[in-house]
Amino acid sequence: MPDAGVGQGQRRPTEEETMRLIKPALMAAAVTLIGTLAVHAQGLDEIDPEIADRVFNPELLDPMQPVGPSAWRDWKAKNPPPWTIGYASSYAGNTWRAGAMDELQNEIIPYWKELGMIDEVIITQSNLNDSTQIQQMRQLVDQGVDAIFVCCSNPTALNQTVAYAAENDVPVFSMTGYLTSEYAVNSSVNYQLAGYELGRWMGEEIGGEGNVLIVEGIPGTSGSDSQDRGVRAGLETFEDIEIAGTVAGMWTDQVAQGEVQRWLATYPGKLDGIAVQSAAEMGVLRALAQSGRSEIPITIGGELGALCYWRNNPDYVSAMFHVWPPQNDIQLIWNIMMRTLQGQGPKMQSVLVEPIRMTYDDIASLLPEDCDENNPGWLDVPKEQWGLDPAFIDEFFLRPADPTEYAAQ
Template structure:
C-alpha cells in the first residue's frame, strides 16, 4: 500500500557519482548509499560512530524517561503526545521496563529547554528525548547529561553534539522529492511560493534545502517568495494570506512543510485562488481534501508521521538503554510516497477536512521494524523481550 520512496533518475545519477559520508561502513551499504550519501545529506547531520556503542544503563529497569519538548502549539506535537501517553507509556509500563515519563515544554525558548534538560538530569532520569530543537544550542547540556550517564535522543531532527543520538527521515532527500514533484506537476515552469517550517531548526532547514534543490531541477520554475509557517496551520494560514494579498500576480504552486498544509489550503481558498496546488503531507484534513479532489495533486510525501516518529526514537532509546550499542550517531529512514490510490485504500470518501489528526504510516514502513533497526546496533535484539 504505502511505498518507500523510489528515487528519481536525477537523484540516482547524482548519488551514483558521489562518495558516502564517513563512519558508515558497519551498516547496510544500500541504506548507506541511499540515505547517507554526502551529496544528499544535510552537511550538519552527524553520522560518525556513536559515543554510546558500549553504554550500559547505570540503573536496571524500570527506567525513568524525560521528554523535553520544545513546543506544544501544533497538531503534530499533539499527535506525538497522544501516542506517547496513551499507547507507548502504558505498553512499556506493562512490560516492566518503564516507571515514568517526565514531560517539559519550553515554547521554542532555547534557554528554557536547556534549564529543563538539566533539571531532568538532576531528577535522575535514565534517558532524555528532545524534539525538533536548535541543532547547536543544546550541545553543552547534552554533554552535561552524558557526563552523568544520561543519553539524549533527538526526535525528528538532529543535534550536532557528538553525544546525541538522532533519528529522522533524510529531510534533504524528502524535500528534494517534494520540490521536484511540484516542478513536474507544473510541467517544469511556473512560480512557486515556499512555506518553510521553523527556520533555524535542523528539520526545517534540511527540508527547505532539499525543496529548493528539487524545484531547481526545472530551470523555468521561479521562487515567487518564501514565508515561515512555523509548522502550525494557524500561523501558516495568516502568513500565506498576507503574502497573497500583497502579491496578486500569477502563482502556480505552493510547497509547504507539514504541519501547516491545511492552513495554507484555507488561505488559498479564502483568497479565491483555490486552483493553486499545495503540497500535502500527513495532516488528515488536507489528505481528505485530496481524497475528494483526485486531480488536485499527484502525490503526497510522508516526512514525519508523528506517531511513527515517537515510536522510532523510543525503540532506539530502549535498545540503547538495554546495551545494544548504536553504531552511528543518526538513524535515518526513507520518506514514504503516497499515491491517490494508496490514499483511497486507507481513507473513506466521507472523511472530514476539519480533522486535526495525522496519518499513521506504521512501524514496518517507518524504520521501526526489527530487521531495519537491527542493522544500526552492534548487539541487536527485540527491545520488548528484554529481561531485567
C-alpha cells in the same frame, strides 16, 4: 653549489642515518593514519551498503547531519529497569506534536510500563525557548532520569547541556531533527532528501515552469532547515521555475494560513504552486480558498484534513509525501532509546529513514468517502513501512535484539 640544507663543510647523512632520523615520524604518521581509518570504518561504514547508499547519499544529506560513530557504542544504563525517562519537548502548539504526545501517553508509556521497563516519563515544555529547554534538561539530569529525548530542537543550542547529561551518564536522543553534539543519538527521515523529492515533484506537477511560494517550518530547527534546503535544490533542477517568496508556517495551520494570506494579498504576479512543510497544509489550503485560488497545487503531507480534501478532489494533485508520521517518529526514537539503555550499542550518531510517497489510490483505500476535511489528526502508516521494521533498526546496532524481551532477562 652545495645541496639545499647541507652547508659548506657539512657531510650529507647516509641513507641509514636518514632513516634512523625520520623513522619515529613515519611510525607516528602510520599510527595516526591507522587510527583515522579505524574510526572511519565505524558508524556509517558498518551498516548495510544499500541502506547507506539510499538513505545517506552525501549529495542529498544535510552537511551538518552527524553520521560518525556513536559515543554510546559500549555503554549500558547504570541502573536496571524500570527506568525514568525525561521528554524535554520544545513545542506543543500544532497537530503533529499533539499526535506524538497522544502516541506517547496512550500507547508507548502503558505498553512499556506493562513490560516493566519504565517507571515514569517526566514531560516538560519550553515553547520554542532554547534557554528554557536547556534549564529543563539540566533539571531532568539533576532529578536522576536515566535518559532524555527531545524533539525538533535547535541543532547546536543544546550541545553543552547534552554534554552535561553525558557527564552524568545520561544519554540524550533527538527525534525529528538532529543535534550536532557528539553525545546525541538522532532519528528522523533524511529531511534534505525528503525536501528534494518535494521540490522535484512540485516542479514536475506544474510542468517545469512557473512561480512557487515556499512555506518553511520553524526556521533554525534542523528538520525545517534541512527540508528547506532540499526543496530549493529540487526546484533549482528546473531552469524555468522561480521562487516567488518564502514565509514561515511554523508547522502550524493557523500561523501558515495567516502568513500565506498576507503574502498573497501583496503578490501581484501569477502563482503556480506552493511547497509546504507539513504540518501547515490545511492552513495553506484555507488561505487559498479565501483568496479564490483553490486550483493552485500544494505539497500535501500527513494531515488527515488535507488528505480528505484530496480524497474529495481526485484531480487536485498526483501524490503526497509523508515525511514525519508523528506516531512512528516517536516510536522510532523510543525504540532506539530502549535499545541503547539495554546496551545494544548504537553504531552511529543518526538513524535515518526514507519519506513515504503515496498516490490517490493509496489514500482512497485508507480514507472513507465521508472523511472530515477539518480533521486535525495524522495519517498512521504501517510501522514496518516507515523505519520500524526490526530488521532495519537492527542494522544500526552492534548487539541487536528485540528490546521488548529485555525485561525477561
